[in-house]
Amino acid sequence: MTELIHLWQAGDGVARFVSLLLLAMSVCSWVLIFWRGWTLARARADLGRGLPVFWTAPDLGQGREHLAPLDRGALMLPLIDAAVQDSAPGTLAATARKTSQLTRRLRDALHAVLGGLNRGQVMLATIGATAPFVGLFGTVWGIYHALLSISSTGNFSLDKVSGPVGEALIMTAAGLAVAIPAVLAYNLFGKWVAACEAELEGFAHDLRELIDEA
Numbered sequence: 001m002t003e004l005i006h007l008w009q010a011g012d013g014v015a016r017f018v019s020l021l022l023l024a025m026s027v028c029s030w031v032l033i034f035w036r037g038w039t040l041a042r043a044r045a046d047l048g049r050g051l052p053v054f055w056t057a058p059d060l061g062q063g064r065e066h067l068a069p070l071d072r073g074a075l076m077l078p079l080i081d082a083a084v085q086d087s088a089p090g091t092l093a094a095t096a097r098k099t100s101q102l103t104r105r106l107r108d109a110l111h112a113v114l115g116g117l118n119r120g121q122v123m124l125a126t127i128g129a130t131a132p133f134v135g136l137f138g139t140v141w142g143i144y145h146a147l148l149s150i151s152s153t154g155n156f157s158l159d160k161v162s163g164p165v166g167e168a169l170i171m172t173a174a175g176l177a178v179a180i181p182a183v184l185a186y187n188l189f190g191k192w193v194a195a196c197e198a199e200l201e202g203f204a205h206d207l208r209e210l211i212d213e214a
Helices: 002-010 013-055 060-070 077-084 098-117 121-153 158-168 170-213
Strands: none
Touching: 013 060, 013 121, 013 170, 060 077, 077 098, 077 170, 098 170, 121 158, 121 170
16 A cells, blocks of 8 residues: 555656546446446346246236336336337338338347347446556556656666566556456356347247237
8 A cells, every 4th residue: 555655646647647547447347347247137037037927928918017027127028019019100111011020120129128238348348458558558657757767866776776666567467457357247247148138039039929920
């Protein structure tokens, strides 16, 4: 902690900006990790409970009614609503065959749901990819700033150089500390989203078959 305080006091505006940027990236990353971890865990639970309840209902209307309180993240209800609604009359969509209209509505609804499930993934990937380089830039700038300060005193002994350089290397460690959780969370959440996507695609396919045969 003492080294961090000394690094902050000894650093110039660029070094402090890099430190604040890494701090902001870390806060943003952990907020996304907790938020997405909660929403995706809820989504997986809703799919696991909701789909069996829907398919045990006697008809589509009651299936939607039974599913509504279980679909907290609105994952399955948009697909059901898209399956039962009709295209607006007088539009190009309404001129297509009924099967084609149904396929298009289900596809659009599925893309909207998956877009919500993937929300935040780009930010995690960006933080994981850029944080190490931000930290490395802070290290290089800190070493440069430290060498300039030492050169002004004319004392280039090892003990005078090792301290400031060691403190500057903290920036690299900070960049890695920000990036590693973001990358791990991105990979884990990508696996969870893929599992939910497979369930929803199967549900959309089954709805299409159900409506076609009705």
